[in-house]
Amino acid sequence: xxxxxxxxxxxxxxxxxxxxxxxxxxxxxxxxxxxxxxxxxxxxxxxxxxxxxxxxxxxxxxxxxxxxxxxxxxxxxxxxxxxxxxxxxxxxxxxxxxxxxxxxxxxxxxxxxxxxxxxxxxxxxxxxxxxxxxxxxxxxxxxxxxxxxxxxxxxxxxxxxxxxxxxxxxxxxxxxxxxxxxxxxxxxxxxxxxxxxxxxxxxxxxxxxxxxxxxxxxxxxxxxxxxxxxxxxxxxxxxxxxxxxxxxxxxxxxxxxxxxxxxxxxxxxxxxxxxxxxxxxxxxxxxxxxxxxxxxxxxxxxxxxxxxxxxxxxxxxxxxxxxxxxxxxxxxxxxxxxxxxxxxxxxx
Ligand SMILES: Cc1cc2nc3c(=O)[nH]c(=O)nc-3n(C[C@H](O)[C@H](O)[C@H](O)COP(=O)(O)O)c2cc1C
Ligand SMILES: CC(C)CC(=O)C(=O)O
Numbered sequence: 001x002x003x004x005x006x007x008x009x010x011x012x013x014x015x016x017x018x019x020x021x022x023x024x025x026x027x028x029x030x031x032x033x034x035x036x037x038x039x040x041x042x043x044x045x046x047x048x049x050x051x052x053x054x055x056x057x058x059x060x061x062x063x064x065x066x067x068x069x070x071x072x073x074x075x076x077x078x079x080x081x082x083x084x085x086x087x088x089x090x091x092x093x094x095x096x097x098x099x100x101x102x103x104x105x106x107x108x109x110x111x112x113x114x115x116x117x118x119x120x121x122x123x124x125x126x127x128x129x130x131x132x133x134x135x136x137x138x139x140x141x142x143x144x145x146x147x148x149x150x151x152x153x154x155x156x157x158x159x160x161x162x163x164x165x166x167x168x169x170x171x172x173x174x175x176x177x178x179x180x181x182x183x184x185x186x187x188x189x190x191x192x193x194x195x196x197x198x199x200x201x202x203x204x205x206x207x208x209x210x211x212x213x214x215x216x217x218x219x220x221x222x223x224x225x226x227x228x229x230x231x232x233x234x235x236x237x238x239x240x241x242x243x244x245x246x247x248x249x250x251x252x253x254x255x256x257x258x259x260x261x262x263x264x265x266x267x268x269x270x271x272x273x274x275x276x277x278x279x280x281x282x283x284x285x286x287x288x289x290x291x292x293x294x295x296x297x298x299x300x301x302x303x304x305x306x307x308x309x310x311x312x313x314x315x316x317x318x319x320x321x322x323x324x325x326x327x328x329x330x331x332x333x334x335x336x337x338x339x340x341x342x343x344x345x346x347x348x
């Protein structure tokens with residue numbers, strides 16, 4: 001498996017086709033799923049030369065945590081559909097790679113079991129109409145040692161994924177559950193409820209609830225990025241949920257520059273969606289992202305070969321990023337700037 005695309009193919013061969021469709025699919029025509037990767041095809045790099053890049057560092061500091069590279073694991077649901085050990089297998093790989101894993105609220109392993117792997121862990125939250133329940137979840141994540149909360153804001157309701165509707169896939173199979181939604185160890189898990197009434201006041205409420213930094217995931221509009229910071233966000237994740245919510249939403253890479261300008265360095269800006277190559281990481285960082293997240297490639301690694309498969313995905317990207325940085329004349333992440341991107345030509 002020489003590329004992330006090879007890992008995808010291996011996963012597709014191994015997964016139940018209905019579960020493959022759940023992981024691979026997006027909303028509607030999947031225009032935004034396609035747009036995310038197509039955007040990276042459109043941007044071109046303008047490398048610098050003769051810059052002495054024999055010693056290179058990929059490490060970054062993010063919200064007080066040291067990461068060995070600017071690539072982290074975005075939250076994806078239901079890892080036990082891909083591997084019996086589920087999110088614990090994923091976490092072992094992220095721990096070995098010394099990067100952050102964002103655990104989905106819809107994880108099929110408990111946050112305590114995942115944290116026990118020693119991974120740098122953040123917890124993703126959909127704010128629930130039952131605020132007392134939401135607060136209990138936040139306390140549980142804090143107690144388990146999570147270093148940040150990630151509040152996903154692009155889901156006032158659930159995007160319609162046509163593949164899942166056609167396949168009749170609307171629930172986890174017997175024996176699997178969202179383990180962090182049980183109120184008691186053997187009690188039934190509560191269902192996730194989408195809350196279309198959420199407003200910025202609710203974000204401010206979450207930010208006031210916890211000493212942890214709160215990242216807001218699902219921002220595309222620069223005005224929303226500004227509002228998020230005003231309401232207490234400690235970080236922004238430019239994301240369209242991997243094209244699973246609003247079909248037709250802009251590619252995240254196209255949204256990045258305006259968001260970075262609106263945030264004006266007040267908090268870190270991350271991006272996910274369509275990152276499949278080390279050069280994609282270079283492009284996003286050059287345009288102002290502090291780090292990028294990967295969603296589906298992690299699931300493909302997990303399905304293909306458990307922890308080793310996820311590790312392989314992370315190390316493939318690390319190797320590609322290192323090579324791309326050298327070829328761009330950058331010896332460290334901070335050396336990546338917008339001058340390396342041919343912005344004028346990328347929208348032709
Ligand atoms: C199968 C799957 C499940 C996901 N589950 C969640 C989730 O529970 N919470 C969330 O905030 N985002 C979720 N996402 C969105 C990812 O966090 C991320 O934004 C997206 O996958 C990035 O795009 P990529 O898959 O092209 O890397 C999910 C994405 C996929 C593909
Ligand atoms: C199934 C959901 C709870 C997780 C999600 O956000 C997604 O599938 O995109």
